[in-house]
Amino acid sequence: MGVPVAKRLRKQRDFEEVRKGGFRSLCGPFIFQCRRLPAGSGAGRRIGVIASRRVGNAVKRNRGKRLMRELFRLHEDCLPESVDVVVVLRSGYDRFAFTELESRFCKACAAVFDA
16 A cells, blocks of 8 residues: 655655754654644645664665554544654664554654644
8 A cells, every 4th residue: 555655755855844843752763753834735744754774774774664654654644734754763673563663653643733
């Protein structure tokens, strides 16, 4: 199934804007960064995942990206209407079970409303 291309951050400028002016939450195996957009922007919810070489080899990085996009797909309703999310994977994310990653992702999504 996956996340459609329209719901992904693709441009470097978009990633930088979220990283500069957004809400940041350290979640252990990943860093959750989020930036609310103006209500009338019509951008919807979008995600971008960053996995540097420190995370591991290409197989491990790609698996981590797929996991984060799947978590976004399953729980995007927990986020505000117009929001950009950047998830930065950290080394050792693979030591956590999917359910643990899911609970941390949901807590980070809930924290967006408080920020």
